[in-house]
Amino acid sequence: MADAASPARRSTGTLPAASVEPVTTANRSFISRVIHAALPFVVIAIVWQIASFYTKPFLFPGLGSVAKSFWTILTTWDLLSQGLVTWARLVVAVAVSLVIGVPIGLAMGLSPRVDEFLRPIVKFIMGVPALNWVIIVIIWFSSTELRIGFVLVVLCTPVTVYCVYDSVRAIDRKLTDMVLAFGASPIQHVRLLLWPYVKASAFTATKLNVANAVRTVIVAELVGAPLGIGKELDLAKNVFDMATVLAWTIFLVLMALIMAQGIEYAERVTLRWRGDSRGRE
Amino acid sequence: MSAAASVVATTAVPKLSVEHARKSFRQANGAGVDAIADLSFTVRSGEYVAIVGPTGAGKSVLLDCLLGLKTLDAGRILIDGRPVQNFVREQKGHITRIFQEDRLLPWLSAKDNAAIGLQMQGVTEKDRRATAAKWLDAVGLSGFKEALPRELSGGMRQRVNIARAFAPNPELVLLDEAFSALDDVTAMRLRQDFKTLAQAQSTTFLIVTHSIDEAIFLANRILVFGAPARLMAEIAVPPHAFEDRMLSDQIKDEVRKLIAAGARVQ
Numbered sequence: 001m002a003d004a005a006s007p008a009r010r011s012t013g014t015l016p017a018a019s020v021e022p023v024t025t026a027n028r029s030f031i032s033r034v035i036h037a038a039l040p041f042v043v044i045a046i047v048w049q050i051a052s053f054y055t056k057p058f059l060f061p062g063l064g065s066v067a068k069s070f071w072t073i074l075t076t077w078d079l080l081s082q083g084l085v086t087w088a089r090l091v092v093a094v095a096v097s098l099v100i101g102v103p104i105g106l107a108m109g110l111s112p113r114v115d116e117f118l119r120p121i122v123k124f125i126m127g128v129p130a131l132n133w134v135i136i137v138i139i140w141f142s143s144t145e146l147r148i149g150f151v152l153v154v155l156c157t158p159v160t161v162y163c164v165y166d167s168v169r170a171i172d173r174k175l176t177d178m179v180l181a182f183g184a185s186p187i188q189h190v191r192l193l194l195w196p197y198v199k200a201s202a203f204t205a206t207k208l209n210v211a212n213a214v215r216t217v218i219v220a221e222l223v224g225a226p227l228g229i230g231k232e233l234d235l236a237k238n239v240f241d242m243a244t245v246l247a248w249t250i251f252l253v254l255m256a257l258i259m260a261q262g263i264e265y266a267e268r269v270t271l272r273w274r275g276d277s278r279g280r281e
Numbered sequence: 282m283s284a285a286a287s288v289v290a291t292t293a294v295p296k297l298s299v300e301h302a303r304k305s306f307r308q309a310n311g312a313g314v315d316a317i318a319d320l321s322f323t324v325r326s327g328e329y330v331a332i333v334g335p336t337g338a339g340k341s342v343l344l345d346c347l348l349g350l351k352t353l354d355a356g357r358i359l360i361d362g363r364p365v366q367n368f369v370r371e372q373k374g375h376i377t378r379i380f381q382e383d384r385l386l387p388w389l390s391a392k393d394n395a396a397i398g399l400q401m402q403g404v405t406e407k408d409r410r411a412t413a414a415k416w417l418d419a420v421g422l423s424g425f426k427e428a429l430p431r432e433l434s435g436g437m438r439q440r441v442n443i444a445r446a447f448a449p450n451p452e453l454v455l456l457d458e459a460f461s462a463l464d465d466v467t468a469m470r471l472r473q474d475f476k477t478l479a480q481a482q483s484t485t486f487l488i489v490t491h492s493i494d495e496a497i498f499l500a501n502r503i504l505v506f507g508a509p510a511r512l513m514a515e516i517a518v519p520p521h522a523f524e525d526r527m528l529s530d531q532i533k534d535e536v537r538k539l540i541a542a543g544a545r546v547q
Contacts, residue, residue, distance in 0.1 A: 178384040181348045182449075183373030183401045192397070196388045273388040273429050 058240035069247035079232065083251055086229040089145075090217055090259070093152030094209045098202055100153070101160025106190075106198060108161065109168025118161075126158040130216045134223055148220040148228075152213050159212065160205040167201035168194060200274070203267040207260060214256040294362050295323035296453060296485045297347075302356035302510075304342055315509035316342040317353070322504055322512050324485055331488040331496035334506030334513075335540050340489045343510055344455050347487070348376060360453065374398040374449030379459040383438035385430040391417060391441045392426040398449035409448075416444035419478060436467040443475060447482070454479075456488040460495060472498060493533045498523045503532070505539040513539050 051060040073079045104122075108115040133154055137147040171193065179193045221230020229248050236244040304317040316339035324330045332340055345351040346358060349369035358365040360376070369376060377398055385394045392413045399409035417426050420440040430438055439459070446454055459475075460468040476499060479486060488499050496503050496518075503516040516535060522528045 174380070174382065174384055175386065177345075177350060178378075178380060179397070180350055181378050182398045183369060185401075188401060192400070193386070196386070271388075273431070275429075275431055 058242050061243040065243040066246045069243045070250055073247055073251055082228055082232050085227045086217055087255055089148055090213045093149055093213055094156055094206055096153050097156035097160050101157045102164050105161040105164025108165045122158045122161050130155055130219055134220055144225050151220045155216055156209040156213055159208050163201040163205035164198055167197045171197055200271055206263050210259050296326040297324040298359040300357050303354045317510040320510050326485055329486045329500045331490055331500035331503045332506055333496050335508045338506040338508040339510035344457050373401045375451050376453045377446040377451040378455040378457055379442055379446045381458040381462055383442040385438055385441055387430050390427045394441050395444040395448050397445055402449055412448050416448045420444045436463055453485045458490055493536050497529050497532055505536055
């Protein structure tokens with residue numbers, strides 16, 4: 001063991017001082033970034049806590065109460081499962097919007113006729129506020145899941161369509177000529193050239209849609225959903241339990257952030273040829 | 282006798298035949314502009330023919346027509362006596378092009394990029410990767426087969442571009458100012474390597490270039506185009522013309538005068 005350990009010690013010991021220095025600087029830079037990122041939240045928390053001393057708990061509950069509610073959500077299956085239901089709705093809606101939006105965006109990007117026909121419709125749908133859709137689906141459907149799913153999909157799909165459409169139109173004409181010059185069939189053209197661009201745009205669309213859907217799903221769930229975070233928020237609202245409302249809000253934001261991180265990770269792995277994602281970190 | 286000249290074949294049916302080709306485009310203001318005007322020439326199998334001409338002489342448009350990417354307004358292009366569209370459709374990868382910019386797909390490795398033509402031909406993955414690897418070895422990229430284009434220098438990417446054009450075992454290779462985007466030293470080295478590789482193939486080469494030196498170095502016949510594309514003169518390049526300073530200067534002077542006479546007012 002001693003023999004095995006000693007070369008490692010020797011090699012560490014012979015490291016030039018210059019190679020240690022950047023690590024220290026990097027650590028300092030990381031700590032500095034963490035402090036800078038946390039500072040606004042610390043200030044808000046202090047102000048909030050001070051406010052809680054002078055107001056009623058249903059307006060500004062103490063941070064301890066919020067933390068307790070949050071812990072209760074995490075450790076109580078009945079509550080945590082409500083969060084998972086909302087998460088599942090988000091995932092399914094975003095996935096369905098990809099399944100519907102990618103072919104539409106591809107068709108619009110490739111065919112001026114399809115583009116001419118569908119673009120006004122997609123634009124119109126994009127212009128309809130989420131709340132209007134909620135009202136429309138209440139009249140249209142009796143199933144709660146269908147209502148929520150429809151609202152989310154109808155809001156996410158146009159974003160996917162536009163992302164894919166733009167990416168197809170942005171493909172370098174020279175690459176298209178190259179692929180065609182080698183005699184690519186339409187299927188080979190799509191698989192070899194279009195699909196990698198579509199994949200990249202699908203990731204962008206998914207990130208936008210997650211952020212979009214997180215904001216919308218609660219509105220949809222508030223209107224009569226028997227399960228989900230929206231229902232829990234409605235219950236908390238009825239008893240003026242601001243600590244629980246805040247705890248669910250934090251839960252929702254964290255859920256969106258974790259999903260965004262997961263998508264970014266998948267994007268980095270899938271689109272490693274771009275080699276730029278990590279550089280931006 | 283130069284190696285380039287030695288590969289000139291004498292088959293009766295020309296490999297490539299362009300007959301009274303015409304092509305024009307409509308500009309944004311509605312006015313028509315001729316790119317190719319009554320162009321006729323032939324290239325025999327195994328020949329190395331360079332096309333030089335002023336900017337805007339429609340040389341790249343001609344290459345697009347040769348690959349079936351654009352169609353002529355009038356006239357016809359025949360490969361082995363068959364219309365070019367039929368040839369391109371039926372024999373994928375038998376005409377390939379070495380582009381001015383490498384045009385590599387950024388998400389594919391050097392090997393997969395080199396195998397694109399083979400993929401179009403329906404070659405199995407195993408065989409096409411083996412053939413692409415062989416061609417990457419031939420262009421001096423043995424250690425970079427799995428590298429992505431962004432990990433390669435400009436010269437290396439152009440070598441992949443060359444490997445991609447050779448890999449499908451083409452009958453006709455079109456060079457579209459293939460070395461003009463590189464620095465002089467890299468371009469000269471790559472031209473030399475290209476010539477060595479080309480001489481080992483029984484392939485016909487049509488070389489579009491702005492460099493008269495390159496035309497003399499690579500070709501055994503130079504076609505001088507005017508603008509719009511029309512044949513102004515054919516100049517035979519004798520063996521070892523590139524090494525014979527006096528002879529190459531003579532050819533250069535002649536070509537320059539013809540280009541100046543044929544240039545369209547820009």
